[in-house]
Amino acid sequence: AQRVTQPEKLLSVFKGAPVELKCNYSYSGSPELFWYVQYSRQRLQLLLRHISRESIKGFTADLNKGETSFHLKKPFAQEEDSAMYYCARRLPHNTNAGKSTFGDGTTLTVKP
Amino acid sequence: EAQVTQNPRYLITVTGKKLTVTCSQNMNHEYMSWYRQDPGLGLRQIYYSMNVEVTDKGDVPEGYKVSRKEKRNFPLILESPSPNQTSLYFCASCKGTGGAERNYEQYFGPGTRLTVT
Numbered sequence: 001a002q003r004v005t006q007p008e009k010l011l012s013v014f015k016g017a018p019v020e021l022k023c024n025y026s027y028s029g030s031p032e033l034f035w036y037v038q039y040s041r042q043r044l045q046l047l048l049r050h051i052s053r054e055s056i057k058g059f060t061a062d063l064n065k066g067e068t069s070f071h072l073k074k075p076f077a078q079e080e081d082s083a084m085y086y087c088a089r090r091l092p093h094n095t096n097a098g099k100s101t102f103g104d105g106t107t108l109t110v111k112p
Numbered sequence: 113e114a115q116v117t118q119n120p121r122y123l124i125t126v127t128g129k130k131l132t133v134t135c136s137q138n139m140n141h142e143y144m145s146w147y148r149q150d151p152g153l154g155l156r157q158i159y160y161s162m163n164v165e166v167t168d169k170g171d172v173p174e175g176y177k178v179s180r181k182e183k184r185n186f187p188l189i190l191e192s193p194s195p196n197q198t199s200l201y202f203c204a205s206c207k208g209t210g211g212a213e214r215n216y217e218q219y220f221g222p223g224t225r226l227t228v229t
Binding site: 006009010034036042044045046049082088098099100102103104105 | 139143145152153154155156160161162165170171177202204217218220221222223
């Protein structure tokens with residue numbers, strides 16, 4: 001079965017400290033990976049996707065095919081970054097493009 | 113405003129009483145999906161639909177049904193709810209899943225909190 005693993009359910013850092021939320025996936029093909037964020041009392045929303053190589057709100061994520069990882073990083077955490085973060089993948093187009101798998105989520109708390 | 117809406121937002125019901133949670137999107141998206149969110153288990157996909165009249169099972173389809181008679185709506189049906197279906201349910205839609213569209217984001221609804229007693 002295709003899996004997305006987020007090993008840390010809870011992560012707490014101080015404001016201004018670097019933060020890394022880990023994500024590992026299982027699949028030998030070309031992955032399509034995303035990070036979604038859910039702020040308190042809000043709906044899930046896309047943070048970034050690997051294909052875009054973008055930086056959103058100071059967050060970046062690099063796809064490492066060798067380690068099958070897609071860790072989310074930010075050099076200086078802010079209090080407003082406190083939220084639940086989900087790593088997600090979609091199967092490649094020629095496999096079963098409708099299936100999406102999410103990790104269990106990591107709750108990030110940034111302390112003042 | 114482009115959005116995904118769900119109704120009801122909160123529902124308490126009893127075991128065995130059929131219920132439907134509606135989901136609607138106004139973005140002309142082809143793809144729609146249902147998820148449930150449970151503590152410690154993250155988001156798990158229940159069913160998805162690639163287009164009108166095309167639906168398929170996700171990872172946890174047991175006890176659920178869906179239909180996609182028109183593009184904008186994707187209702188989730190619980191024919192005989194049980195307490196283990198108590199959860200927070202999210203509907204999502206996406207422009208598409210083929211070609212370049214496979215990297216398009218999913219837009220999520222606000223969630224429906226269901227309690228089955």
